[in-house]
Amino acid sequence: MSSSSQIAKLQLGDQTYELPVRVGTEGNRAIDISKLYAMTKHITLDDGYGNTGSTMSTITYVDGEAGVLRYRGYPVEEIAERCDFTETAYLLIYGELPKGEELEKFRTNIRRHTLLHEGMKTLFAGFPPSAHPMAILSSVVGALAIYDKDSGDPGDPIQSEMAIYRMLAKMPTIAAFGYKQSIGQSFIYPNNSLTYCQNFLHMMFAVPSEQYEMDVDFVNALNLLLILHADHGQNCSTSAVRMVGSSNVNLFSAISAGICALWGALHGGANEACINMLEGIMAGGRNLGKYIDKAKDPDDPFRLMGFGHRVYKNYDPRARLCKTVCNRLIEKYGGEDPLFELARELEEIALSDPYFIERKLYPNVDFYSGIIYRIMGIPKNMFTVLFALGRVPGWIAHWREMHLSPTNRIHRPRQLYTGHTERKFVPLIKR
Ligand code: ACO
Numbered sequence: 001m002s003s004s005s006q007i008a009k010l011q012l013g014d015q016t017y018e019l020p021v022r023v024g025t026e027g028n029r030a031i032d033i034s035k036l037y038a039m040t041k042h043i044t045l046d047d048g049y050g051n052t053g054s055t056m057s058t059i060t061y062v063d064g065e066a067g068v069l070r071y072r073g074y075p076v077e078e079i080a081e082r083c084d085f086t087e088t089a090y091l092l093i094y095g096e097l098p099k100g101e102e103l104e105k106f107r108t109n110i111r112r113h114t115l116l117h118e119g120m121k122t123l124f125a126g127f128p129p130s131a132h133p134m135a136i137l138s139s140v141v142g143a144l145a146i147y148d149k150d151s152g153d154p155g156d157p158i159q160s161e162m163a164i165y166r167m168l169a170k171m172p173t174i175a176a177f178g179y180k181q182s183i184g185q186s187f188i189y190p191n192n193s194l195t196y197c198q199n200f201l202h203m204m205f206a207v208p209s210e211q212y213e214m215d216v217d218f219v220n221a222l223n224l225l226l227i228l229h230a231d232h233g234q235n236c237s238t239s240a241v242r243m244v245g246s247s248n249v250n251l252f253s254a255i256s257a258g259i260c261a262l263w264g265a266l267h268g269g270a271n272e273a274c275i276n277m278l279e280g281i282m283a284g285g286r287n288l289g290k291y292i293d294k295a296k297d298p299d300d301p302f303r304l305m306g307f308g309h310r311v312y313k314n315y316d317p318r319a320r321l322c323k324t325v326c327n328r329l330i331e332k333y334g335g336e337d338p339l340f341e342l343a344r345e346l347e348e349i350a351l352s353d354p355y356f357i358e359r360k361l362y363p364n365v366d367f368y369s370g371i372i373y374r375i376m377g378i379p380k381n382m383f384t385v386l387f388a389l390g391r392v393p394g395w396i397a398h399w400r401e402m403h404l405s406p407t408n409r410i411h412r413p414r415q416l417y418t419g420h421t422e423r424k425f426v427p428l429i430k431r
Pocket of ligand 1: 265266267268270295296302303304305306307308309310311359361364365366
């Protein structure tokens, strides 16, 4: 899927080295430095990996300048309109849209594994009610390696397939059980006659004592949000899954690492941080100018949450879809939402401010997703859990792609050491 007809020349002292230029299918280019150290005894340095391609991948194409996102070549807007989340998961993981019987088999295989081992319930019982659901999620997903030992070998295709079904199937159950534990309600077991999204809402919101009426617009909104979060190339959490998975550890452990990476406020945690920010602005008298000034002040660590992106230097296409759904839900439920009004105003001010224009800072997927979750009655500390639920197919797709690659080897970046040169040891008594 890549060619190397061009050569880049590197001049180091009086030596010239030739490096192949790899060209991706969308015309994107990379100088292949994989042999650079062997040739020159030099490494490249790129703090934060902003300019480093860690792999070749056929899964997701992001053009940050143009605001384009495609899954396996299909525009995310079209996938969001025409697929459900499980079908999207199949596409991401296996590379093609499934035929009817393939999709049915995939759904059945997932349904068969929605239950957790009963022993896992004691894990939930051990967590204090104040535990953040992302901490619970990463712990319990990691613990799947204890209970599902027969799917732990990434080199065995049958075990890998089993791990994929189990991971997709058990994630909503773990997420919902964590929530139920935190509010002191009994666990609601999965109902396999429901769809993936219906089942999750059922396990989150049903109680044993009465019938749960499911709002079809909430199911659709959840389906959309999970699809929009399903993959995004080599982001922080996906890179974590690949990095950890490259040691040949089981899928559950690799995904547990991805969940931890996603939790941070600069990544998936931004949806929760964004609502906290909007509520703070509201409580502080709606002084938008003050917050815009804080965001622009280089001496103030405050950043406008839900704004900016390492790759998008244009409107994030996922944010546009989220904004449309926000509008639709708000119209259906009363016609106004003060936080949505505030977010829209903040966006308008930021997008006409030279600071944000010059830096190409636009709303990202997290700016409006939290408002949708609030309308659906999902508590703030579950927002990032829902992001994780959506990202599972992407993490699996990258884990699988990595293991199927003939060039796969353990990920091991180098460093430019800038510490002390060798020093004489000073005994404790003389320090
Ligand atoms: N508010 C104010 N200023 C910002 C923001 C922001 N949200 N984001 C970037 N900037 C500024 C930076 O201070 C920097 O300014 P400078 O050139 O004067 O130093 C410039 O824009 C470039 O920003 P970087 O820090 O280089 O951007 P980076 O690619 O490292 O970070 C990130 C991207 C982490 C997303 C950043 O934009 C941010 O912190 N945003 C807020 C958190 C957020 O919404 N995260 C979710 C990202 S989407 C996702 O993970 C699903």
